[in-house]
Amino acid sequence: xxxxxxxxxxxxxxxxxxxxxxxxxxxxxxxxxxxxxxxxxxxxxxxxxxxxxxxxxxxxxxxxxxxxxxxxxxxxxxxxxxxxxxxxxxxxxxxxxxxxxxxxxxxxxxxxxxxxxxxxxxxxxxxxxxxxxxxxxxxxxxxxxxxxxxxxxxxxxxxxxxxxxxxxxxxxxxxxx
Amino acid sequence: xxxxxxxxxxxxxxxxxxxxxxxxxxxxxxxxxxxxxxxxxxxxxxxxxxxxxxxxxxxxxxxxxxxxxxxxxxxxxxxxxxxxxxxxxxxxxxxxxxxxxxxxxxxxxxxxxxxxxxxxxxxxxxxxxxxxxxxxxxxxxxxxxxxxxxxxxxxxxxxxxxxxxxxxxxxxxxxxxxxxxxxxxxxxxxxxxxxxxxxxxxxxxxxxxxxxxxxxxxxxxxxxxxxxxxxxxxxxxxxxxxxxxxxxxxxxxxxxxxxxxxxxxxxxxxxxxxxxxxxxxxxxxxxxxxxxxxxxxxxxxxxxxxxxxxxxxxxxxxxxxxxxxxxxxxxxxxxxxxxxxxxxxxxxx
Numbered sequence: 001x002x003x004x005x006x007x008x009x010x011x012x013x014x015x016x017x018x019x020x021x022x023x024x025x026x027x028x029x030x031x032x033x034x035x036x037x038x039x040x041x042x043x044x045x046x047x048x049x050x051x052x053x054x055x056x057x058x059x060x061x062x063x064x065x066x067x068x069x070x071x072x073x074x075x076x077x078x079x080x081x082x083x084x085x086x087x088x089x090x091x092x093x094x095x096x097x098x099x100x101x102x103x104x105x106x107x108x109x110x111x112x113x114x115x116x117x118x119x120x121x122x123x124x125x126x127x128x129x130x131x132x133x134x135x136x137x138x139x140x141x142x143x144x145x146x147x148x149x150x151x152x153x154x155x156x157x158x159x160x161x162x163x164x165x166x167x168x169x170x171x172x173x174x175x176x177x
Numbered sequence: 178x179x180x181x182x183x184x185x186x187x188x189x190x191x192x193x194x195x196x197x198x199x200x201x202x203x204x205x206x207x208x209x210x211x212x213x214x215x216x217x218x219x220x221x222x223x224x225x226x227x228x229x230x231x232x233x234x235x236x237x238x239x240x241x242x243x244x245x246x247x248x249x250x251x252x253x254x255x256x257x258x259x260x261x262x263x264x265x266x267x268x269x270x271x272x273x274x275x276x277x278x279x280x281x282x283x284x285x286x287x288x289x290x291x292x293x294x295x296x297x298x299x300x301x302x303x304x305x306x307x308x309x310x311x312x313x314x315x316x317x318x319x320x321x322x323x324x325x326x327x328x329x330x331x332x333x334x335x336x337x338x339x340x341x342x343x344x345x346x347x348x349x350x351x352x353x354x355x356x357x358x359x360x361x362x363x364x365x366x367x368x369x370x371x372x373x374x375x376x377x378x379x380x381x382x383x384x385x386x387x388x389x390x391x392x393x394x395x396x397x398x399x400x401x402x403x404x405x406x407x408x409x410x411x412x413x414x415x416x417x418x419x420x421x422x423x424x425x426x427x428x429x430x431x432x433x434x435x436x437x438x439x440x441x442x443x444x445x446x447x448x449x450x451x452x453x454x455x456x457x458x459x460x461x462x463x464x465x466x467x468x469x470x471x472x473x474x475x476x477x478x479x480x481x482x483x484x485x486x487x488x489x490x491x492x493x494x495x496x497x498x499x500x501x502x503x504x505x506x507x508x509x510x511x512x513x514x515x516x517x518x519x520x521x522x523x524x525x526x
Contacts, residue, residue, distance in 0.1 A: 022201050029197050037192040047482065051196050058200040060210030084213040119183050138184050173180060 014074070018065040029058055032075055036082045042135050043086035053086045083136070083150050090132075122172035130165035137162050193483050194413070194440070199503060202512060205341040206304040206312045280435030280453035281479070284408045288425045290358055293332065295321045296521040298420070298495065300514040301467060302340055307509055315340035317514060321421045322524040326352040326361050332421050351412045358409040358422050360439065372441065379406060383442040396443040403451050404437050411438045411454060419478075419487065424494040426456075428474050433457040438480065455479040464488055464498060466515040471497045495519065 016024035033054060041050035057078070068077060123131060132151065136142045137158075142150070144158040151158070302314040317338045324333040332355055336348035352362040363374040371386045385396040402410070409422055422436070435453045442450045459477045463470060473488040488498040495516065502511040 020204065022204065025201065025204070026197060029200065033197065034191055037196075038189040041189050047190055051192055051199075054192060054196060055200055055203065056210045057212065059203045059208055060212040062204075063209065064212040081212050088213065119180055120187050123184075123187070134184075138181060139187070169180075 014065060014068070018062055018068075020062040025058060025061065028061070032078050033058070035075070036078060039079055039082055039140060040086045042139060043083060043132070044089055049089060050086075053082060053089055056085055057082050079140075080146070080150070083140075087132075087150060118173065119169075122169050125172055126165055126168060130161050130168065133158055133161040134165040134169070138166075193481070195483055195501070202304055202314065203510070205314055206306065206510075280404075280437070281455040282433045282435045282457070284405050285422075285426065285434045285436045285456075286405060286408055287427055288358060288409065289427055290356055290425045292494065293321070293355070293358070293421045293424045294521060295323055295332070295523045296519060297321075297524055298516060299518045300496075300499070301517040303513045303515065305511050305513065308511075313341075314512070316517065319418070319420045320524050323355075324352070329361065330355045331361060332358075334420060336418065349412060353421065357407055358425055359407070360410055360412055363412055363439075372443075374439070374442075376402070376410075381439065381442065385441065385443045398442040400442055400450055402437075402439075409436060411436055413438045413440045413452075419496055423487075423489055423496055426494070428458055428476070428489060428491075428494070430458060430461075452480055459486075461491070462488065466497055466517070468497070468516040468519055471495075471516075473497055 013024050013027060017028055036057060037050055037054045040053035041047065044050050044053060064081065068074075123134065126134065133147055136147045136150065137144070144155045144162075147153075147158045148155045153161075297318060297320045299316055299318040301316050304312040304314050306312070315338065317336065317340065320333075320335045320337070322333045322335075324331050326333075332353040334349075334351045334353055338346065338348060347366070349363055349365045351360050353360050359376065360374075361376050363372070363376075365372040370388070373384045375382045379402050380399060381402055382399045383397070387394045387396075404410075411419065411422060426432070426434075433456065435455045437451050438454050440450055440452065444450075455478070457477045457479075458474050460475045461473065462475050463472050471488070471490040472492070473490055476487040476489050478485045478487055483501075486500045487496055489495065490497050497516045499514045500511055502509065504510070
């Protein structure tokens with residue numbers, strides 16, 4: 001099976017998606033949708049907003065693929081596009097607050113350790129500009145160059161923010177014990 | 178394990194299993210989104226743009242810093258950058274994952290299974306934007322026919338569709354025990370996958386073959402069925418498909434109950450294999466659809482955070498209309514599936 005150079009995705013699938021084929025779009029969604037949703041969720045901080053982001057990415061994908069130059073990882077390209085859409089949503093300030101449909105009684109949560117709960121609480125206390133770099137670097141694994149590109153800051157600023165975020169996080173965790 | 182390792186393990190939820198359908202419906206309705214680029218070229222453009230703006234703003238910036246005094250150091254007073262191309266504007270939150278894996282109401286146990294009749298119900302699907310712009314999307318037909326499965330009398334339930342942007346063809350074929358209305362078997366064949374589920378007693382066995390473009394992969398798995406022994410299940414073949422169970426539910430004004438929906442075991446990493454659907458009669462309404470005018474129960478159906486409305490005719494217990502709504506920055510949308518025709522002549526299995 002021929003793949004687009006370096007993308008790991010069959011060239012025919014990308015060509016079909018570029019032409020707007022629902023089947024091809026579905027196949028790409030099944031392959032990448034969940035990971036893109038998690039990335040969007042961590043950036044916008046809400047389930048509905050994250051679904052809006054992924055919705056917009058896939059609705060716009062056939063047209064965007066016409067500009068896609070098939071260099072590097074296709075999944076990496078999709079992630080960068082998703083991160084940009086999510087950051088645009090953050091900047092627009094048009095996020096929705098998550099409102100539970102009903103009270104939380106009876107709702108189950110995934111297993112989480114006390115340490116992880118404490119860590120999440122500590123992450124939640126970080127100011128936005130530090131948290132965004134922390135999530136992109138430490139959770140999503142982006143390099144400082146990519147983070148700088150995504151956030152529109154310098155690589156140096158990205159490093160400084162990460163250092164501050166980690167310092168504050170460590171302080172929060174230590175003071176919480 | 179260090180707390181930095183734990184960062185990777187902070188849970189994040191999975192998208193709604195209806196998100197793909199929403200995406201395809203948007204495409205089919207002509208919705209288009211211009212995405213930002215993902216190539217390094219965009220970076221050069223943004224850097225040049227940023228440099229130009231920075232140069233223009235340098236004098237004002239210097240004046241501001243001089244007047245205000247303190248800054249955050251190298252990162253600068255970031256709140257000032259919010260809403261500009263230079264920095265993210267608002268909070269970036271980690272949110273606790275909430276999954277509704279427990280039924281909200283008691284499970285369905287009382288059934289009037291002798292009320293179930295075979296037939297063919299065809300629904301026209303309409304996409305409505307901002308409550309004004311209407312776009313026909315095609316049709317979906319549910320057929321319930323009498324048949325046999327492993328020598329047992331069953332309802333053979335099939336779905337066929339001709340939906341704009343989602344193609345034409347068949348959905349699942351499900352064999353439902355006529356007495357308990359529990360599924361006994363399920364088959365699904367798509368362009369990329371072939372799925373078989375077999376239900377026996379309190380367990381479920383699944384075989385999935387996935388073909389190109391995902392390569393040739395096979396999955397085999399099994400799971401214990403949740404809930405009360407003998408209680409009915411729904412198959413999650415398409416959003417809120419309730420036939421033929423709906424005909425057997427003893428709906429009244431205060432009726433409410435939950436029923437488990439069976440998803441794909443092979444997708445359990447993304448969606449729970451079993452999710453409860455919480456059903457509640459929320460009122461009555463007379464509605465007009467292409468198939469006629471019906472006095473209906475309005476039934477609220479919740480699956481996790483997804484919510485649908487279903488209108489069920491009070492006399493026949495037919496699904497007369499289904500509705501799902503979404504809203505986003507660029508508008509509000511809903512899909513309605515309206516009963517277009519009914520044929521209660523027993524179809525040939």
